[in-house]
Amino acid sequence: MPENFFLSEEILEQIIDSGNRTIMVIGASDSGKTTFVEQIAKICSLTRKTAIVDIDPGQSHIGPPTTVAWGMVEKKEFEGWEKLKIKGFYFVGDTSPTGNLLPVITGARLMWDEAIRQADKVILDTTGLVRGNIGKILKLHLIDLLKPEVIFALYREDELEHILSFFRGVKFPRIFKLPVPSDVILKDFTLRRNYRQKKFRDYFKFAREIEFIPEEIGISKNLSPDYLNMRLISLRDKNNQDIALGIIKELNKRKDRVVVYSPVSNPERVGAVVFGRLKLTLEGVEMRF
Ligand SMILES: Nc1ncnc2c1ncn2[C@@H]1O[C@H](COP(=O)(O)OP(=O)(O)OP(=O)(O)O)[C@@H](O)[C@H]1O
Ligand SMILES: [Mg+2]
Incomplete structure (x- = not known):
């Protein structure tokens, strides 16, 4: 520079x-x-x-x-x-x-x-x-x-x-x-938003779908799909430390599994989830409403 x-x-x-x-x-x-x-x-x-x-x-x-x-x-x-x-x-x-x-x-x-x-x-x-x-x-x-x-x-x-x-x-x-x-x-x-979009896109480039049992990671089954779907979250380990970001894809119909896109390497380490205030696509587009 x-x-x-x-x-x-x-x-x-x-x-x-x-x-x-x-x-x-x-x-x-x-x-x-x-x-x-x-x-x-x-x-x-x-x-x-x-x-x-x-x-x-x-x-x-x-x-x-x-x-x-x-x-x-x-x-x-x-x-x-x-x-x-x-x-x-x-x-x-x-x-x-x-x-x-x-x-x-x-x-x-x-x-x-x-x-x-x-x-x-x-x-x-x-x-x-x-x-x-x-x-x-x-x-x-x-x-x-x-x-x-x-x-x-x-x-x-x-x-x-x-x-x-x-x-x-x-x-x-x-x-x-x-x-x-x-x-x-x-x-x-626009330049700032595009910068963030690229950073998010790079971060989620190697994300894959991971299934969790909602109650095992503190996600209430009563949350609406409207709130959950595409919401940006942080996955924490069992010591309550942030380990990776994720995007909630959906709570399945029977509400016994939540599907999350994340690049996290050891999903079995996940013990808790922190909800973000924005929704995000895998391409890094922020959605606010
Ligand atoms: N001393 C300097 N002389 C000339 N150009 C500079 C100088 N410092 C920074 N710039 C240029 O100005 C732009 C903004 O700089 P920088 O990103 O460091 O600011 P910032 O305060 O960190 O901004 P932000 O609010 O996004 O955090 C960059 O394109 C950078 O290359
Ligand atoms: Mg800066």
Whole structure:
């Protein structure tokens, strides 16, 4: 990727400093957050074991959309998101944090716990939801829970001030503001939806039909086909950990089997199901109503 942020000596020092184990990048949509995270990952991974937590359930780079996920930068160098192996994910159930703050926050903390246990440095990519009170609540609580030593705030005009002003009298975390470069490319709704569609399609490419006994995985027989059919779900193992996403095909006529499309490798491990808030085709087309 040719684009890069200009990094002053001071910022470079903050990135490299071994005491700064968790580095958070915040900014509105299309402010260059993910590109900046890549740049930090490239620098950190040269000398430290580096992990990235992707707290964006929409334009996801680690794992499929609707999840918060983390991965380890292998081979001492960041070589692109495709090469980054996903180490764990938490199902948010939707592609937007709006209306889903609890699962986003819970997933972020759980993924960070794992990442910080296994890596020297953890870089946090966040969603572009910064506006208004909801953006402020999300960011302040993420910061409280994940305790980054350093926050890089990518700003245009004063769009982050209602969040950053909170920290005016605070020494920790240290906050560095960087202006969004004027040549950052804006992604419209269609481009974002197409990106998600491709990620979903790739994820379900090797999905197959699997049958479960509904009551064995906590699915009530009383749920209507209208609610169930084509609903995106997460399959959890018997320790209540997310292991794979699935799409419900149908509850059969006798209601004694539920058929699910999923790439899950060991269906016998499944112990529970979390329902998402959207329906999905195997081609990754989102259906909302
Ligand atoms: N420093 C930069 N200079 C020029 N172009 C950039 C720079 N940073 C990012 N870009 C380009 O701008 C676009 C948006 O960047 P990026 O995806 O990193 O932003 P984001 O804030 O993560 O967006 P999102 O809201 O989707 O998460 C990309 O096409 C990227 O290549
Ligand atoms: Mg991004």
